[in-house]
Amino acid sequence: MSLSAKDRMLARAARDIEPGMTVNLGIGLPTQVMNFVPSDRPVCLHSENGIAGVGGLAAAGQANRNLIDAGGGYVTCAPGGSFFDSAVSFALVRGGRLDLTLLGAFEVAANGDLANWIIPGKFAAGVGGAIELAQKAKRVGVLTTHTDKHGNPKILERCTLPLTAMGCVHRIYTDMAVCDVMPDGLHLMELAEGVTLAEVRDATGAPLIVADGPVPTF
Amino acid sequence: MSVLNKTTAMADAIAQIPDGARVMIGGFGVPGTPFLLIRELVRHGPKGLTIIKNDANEPGMGIDWLLQAGMVKRLITSHVGLNGNAVRMMNAGEIEVEFVAQGMLAERIRVAGAGLRGFVSDIGMGTLLAEGKQRVEVDGETFLFEPAIEADFALVHAARADTFGNLTYEATARNFNPLMAMAAECTIAEAETIVPIGGIGPDEVHTPAPFIDHLVAMPELPEVYGVVKR
Numbered sequence: 001m002s003l004s005a006k007d008r009m010l011a012r013a014a015r016d017i018e019p020g021m022t023v024n025l026g027i028g029l030p031t032q033v034m035n036f037v038p039s040d041r042p043v044c045l046h047s048e049n050g051i052a053g054v055g056g057l058a059a060a061g062q063a064n065r066n067l068i069d070a071g072g073g074y075v076t077c078a079p080g081g082s083f084f085d086s087a088v089s090f091a092l093v094r095g096g097r098l099d100l101t102l103l104g105a106f107e108v109a110a111n112g113d114l115a116n117w118i119i120p121g122k123f124a125a126g127v128g129g130a131i132e133l134a135q136k137a138k139r140v141g142v143l144t145t146h147t148d149k150h151g152n153p154k155i156l157e158r159c160t161l162p163l164t165a166m167g168c169v170h171r172i173y174t175d176m177a178v179c180d181v182m183p184d185g186l187h188l189m190e191l192a193e194g195v196t197l198a199e200v201r202d203a204t205g206a207p208l209i210v211a212d213g214p215v216p217t218f
Numbered sequence: 219m220s221v222l223n224k225t226t227a228m229a230d231a232i233a234q235i236p237d238g239a240r241v242m243i244g245g246f247g248v249p250g251t252p253f254l255l256i257r258e259l260v261r262h263g264p265k266g267l268t269i270i271k272n273d274a275n276e277p278g279m280g281i282d283w284l285l286q287a288g289m290v291k292r293l294i295t296s297h298v299g300l301n302g303n304a305v306r307m308m309n310a311g312e313i314e315v316e317f318v319a320q321g322m323l324a325e326r327i328r329v330a331g332a333g334l335r336g337f338v339s340d341i342g343m344g345t346l347l348a349e350g351k352q353r354v355e356v357d358g359e360t361f362l363f364e365p366a367i368e369a370d371f372a373l374v375h376a377a378r379a380d381t382f383g384n385l386t387y388e389a390t391a392r393n394f395n396p397l398m399a400m401a402a403e404c405t406i407a408e409a410e411t412i413v414p415i416g417g418i419g420p421d422e423v424h425t426p427a428p429f430i431d432h433l434v435a436m437p438e439l440p441e442v443y444g445v446v447k448r
Binding site for chain 2: 049050051065067077084086089090093118127128130135163165166
């Protein structure tokens with residue numbers, strides 16, 4: 001995946017972070033979405049280690065040793081931000097105060113199932129906060145490359161790996177497309193610039209429903 | 219009316235922890251991890267410990283000192299992804315690891331500190347983490363019973379304390395510390411600064427002193443606390 005395809009995906013996901021939202025960005029790729037949210041857009045960024053109002057990455061030499069985000073990076077606290085303990089942090093999550101979370105995926109399915117924490121026999125480092133984020137945020141977006149490093153689809157009809165949460169995903173952003181999970185299946189909403197419908201169908205492990213007329217690009 | 223002075227020598231406080239104890243340790247990554255108390259625990263050397271902590275720190279620091287010293291039988295945690303040594307020991311069967319969803323870990327500790335036996339929730343329903351859990355019917359819906367997690371000892375890190383044991387935390391160093399401080403039979407707090415009574419106003423207190431049994435002064439703030447910027 002070229003840098004520009006990745007940046008386009010991040011920028012596309014950032015467009016869905018609307019003014020006034022309280023948002024949690026998962027560790028890794030999703031965290032980088034914030035770089036594409038205009039700094040004057042009023043957004044409250046939650047980090048599950050106990051911040052509402054993450055400012056951004058701390059400038060070199062300006063790091064506060066007690067102020068990190070859940071991924072371990074030194075961050076700042078935005079004006080209006082607050083700190084709290086882990087029980088309050090997850091009360092905010094489970095209590096339905098998160099308008100949106102963007103998470104990574106090992107696999108995501110056409111029925112909205114998400115698998116992103118364990119690959120039995122290969123990777124099992126613990127679930128962290130992913131289950132509660134996936135299950136309780138009002139809206140869940142998945143941010144992932146369309147295929148794995150071997151070219152296999154990561155979007156499937158049903159997940160093969162143990163689930164993080166059932167039927168939780170609303171929208172999938174990849175380097176090739178934006179897809180929405182709907183009751184009748186997976187809808188192709190947008191194509192990345194320069195990517196064809198045939199290429200996306202080829203790289204997707206589930207049937208895609210496509211509306212009549214030209215597919216918008218991002 | 220006067221109050222007790224709970225300051226205790228670090229070695230005396232930690233020497234109470236016997237073989238087989240259940241020990242909660244605060245911290246989420248580096249912030250809030252009581253490294254000096256952990257270092258003293260290694261020096262004291264009890265075996266067969268059950269450690270309850272959000273994460274296993276990183277190789278060569280904090281929880282990893284206990285793992286390397288062979289003191290840990292069981293680790294109850296939300297993830298150990300940043301400590302390859304913990305992953306290796308788990309896969310080799312040298313330690314037992316119980317993974318708990320992060321917010322469930324926090325809440326199970328919180329309710330223990332609140333004198334309750336557990337709570338019901340739908341978190342993890344339909345996933346591996348629900349397997350083996352007791353089911354509870356409430357108004358015709360099925361939930362999972364999440365038992366309280368209590369401990370014999372809690373080791374916590376505070377930014378400031380008064381001599382009675384009122385604590386304040388700084389920024390994201392708060393995390394599990396105030397929850398664990400409430401959930402153990404005996405809570406030992408290390409504090410970067412200890413002030414006289416009155417030095418922390420009643421409205422500023424994050425953890426009230428009655429939850430604290432021993433208060434330990436930190437003679438130094440070693441590099442592991444992140445004083446030196448990475």
